[in-house]
Amino acid sequence: KNPVDPYKAFKEYDSDNDGLLSHDELHLCLDSFNLGFSSADLFELIPLLEDQKKTGKIDLDTYLKVFNILPEDEIHRLREEKLNEKPVIIKENKWTCSYCQNENPTEKIVCSFCGNSVFGDHQIPEGYWACTGEKGGCTMFNPNSLFFCSICKR
DSSP: OOOOOOOHHHHHHHHTTTSEEEEEHHHHHHHHHSOOOOOOHHHHHGGGOTTOOOOOOEEHHHHHHTTOOOHHHHHHHHHHHHHHOEEEEEETTTOOOTTTOOOOTTTTBBBBTTTTBBBBBOOOOOOOEOOOOTTTTOEEEEETTTTOOOTTTO
């Protein structure tokens, strides 16, 4: 799966760019994650996220705290650490993915199982496309031969 970036999702659904999500914007944002919540579940959840100022909107800090999302600078620091890790070479012609431990041929830089590269970043495997999670898709990789996602039909 190709993970949804929670920062991009927040910014995308903040339609008036005020740094706050209304209940409707938050509902659309959470729905884009495709976590399996029904509309009724989301309408029960959203009031629990009410900000401390009682504005009826949710700010980025509250959103990050409630969903236990690391601050962007911490995510960047961890990515840099991961990029500096080297894959474990098992044999001359294979490397082990540091994320899923799948063995991959050295001529392929992207793990055939999870999509992480030998450098530790996430990439779409050759011959596939990613269903866009930011637009409500499921984030799965699909072969280029498919026009619609095999999971969510988008």
